[in-house]
Amino acid sequence: MPTRPARTSTKRPAHRDAPDTAEAFRTLAALPPGPQHDTVRERIVEDWLPMADRLAGRFRNRGENTEDLRQVAALGLVKAVDRYDPERGSAFESYAVPTITGEIKRHFRDHMWTLHVPRRVQDLRNRVRVAGLELAQTTPGRRPTVGEIAGHACLSEEEARVGLEALESFSALSLDAVASGGSDGFSLGDVLGGVDPALDAVVDREAVKPRLAALPERDREILYLRFFGDMTQSRIAERFGISQMHVSRLISRCCRRIREQVLEGVA
Numbered sequence: 001m002p003t004r005p006a007r008t009s010t011k012r013p014a015h016r017d018a019p020d021t022a023e024a025f026r027t028l029a030a031l032p033p034g035p036q037h038d039t040v041r042e043r044i045v046e047d048w049l050p051m052a053d054r055l056a057g058r059f060r061n062r063g064e065n066t067e068d069l070r071q072v073a074a075l076g077l078v079k080a081v082d083r084y085d086p087e088r089g090s091a092f093e094s095y096a097v098p099t100i101t102g103e104i105k106r107h108f109r110d111h112m113w114t115l116h117v118p119r120r121v122q123d124l125r126n127r128v129r130v131a132g133l134e135l136a137q138t139t140p141g142r143r144p145t146v147g148e149i150a151g152h153a154c155l156s157e158e159e160a161r162v163g164l165e166a167l168e169s170f171s172a173l174s175l176d177a178v179a180s181g182g183s184d185g186f187s188l189g190d191v192l193g194g195v196d197p198a199l200d201a202v203v204d205r206e207a208v209k210p211r212l213a214a215l216p217e218r219d220r221e222i223l224y225l226r227f228f229g230d231m232t233q234s235r236i237a238e239r240f241g242i243s244q245m246h247v248s249r250l251i252s253r254c255c256r257r258i259r260e261q262v263l264e265g266v267a
Contacts, residue, residue: 018093019047025086044081045074048096052077055100062108069104076103121166127153128163207265211258219254226251 021044028044031037056073060066080096131153135144144152150160212220218240225231225239233251237244 018051021047021092022086025084025092029086041081045078048077048081048092049074051093051096052100055097056104058101059104059108064108069107072104072107073100076100079103121162124155124159124163125166126163127155128160129167207262208258211261215254215258219250222247222250223254 024040024044024047028037028040031040052073053070056066056069059069076099077096080092080099083099084092084095086092128149131149132144135148135152139148146157146160146164149155149164150157153160153163155163212223215223222236222240225236226233231239233244233247237247240247
């Protein structure tokens with residue numbers, strides 16, 4: 001009688017850092033709060049710490065200290081141990097992995113961004129980053145386009161652009177940092193503009209413009225020649241055939257009237 005070939009198990013092998021703590025969890029669930037409960041809990045956490053360290057390693061090289069990531073992962077592990085219910089029948093690893101990963105992602109979201117960025121934008125950044133890494137393997141020699149990233153991540157091109165901009169906004173540079181391509185001593189702070197003193201003049205000019213337009217034509221021309229043509233009062237007097245004293249009085253009267261009208265408008 002022919003022998004039937006042995007069936008190959010399709011069950012995924014457990015990670016080497018996934019200990020069998022099913023009995024310990026059942027014991028923990030049956031114990032009341034106290035020293036014995038805490039001892040069993042601490043032993044379970046210690047057994048699963050290698051898995052937490054492995055998950056923390058997935059997030060290395062993202063701007064956070066490795067030891068800090070391990071501590072965040074350990075915190076997520078403790079939360080998973082405290083919340084896990086063995087009576088539901090699911091394996092602890094399937095519950096702990098998303099709990100620990102979520103704790104690490106929350107740490108990046110809440111503590112690693114220099115500026116507050118909406119959660120939606122953070123999510124777009126992550127999706128665009130993953131899509132870019134995956135597409136880089138299929139488009140060697142060039143960077144994937146915005147359209148390719150949007151299609152791969154199931155986003156619109158506008159959303160992809162927002163995510164790409166957020167990739168460059170995770171952290172801020174110091175104003176003392178040396179500018180890219182700059183010479184020695186040339187920092188980002190050196191390229192910042194200062195307050196333009198002409199801005200106040202713009203406001204003043206816009207305020208007096210309608211008042212100047214309402215003046216008689218001769219008065220407008222006299223003011224223009226004096227303040228914009230840099231012409232002396234004596235030359236203006238000769239041009240209009242009047243005395244220099246008359247020109248002085250006209251200029252003073254026009255300036256006083258415009259000033260009063262502007263102040264009335266502000267009040």
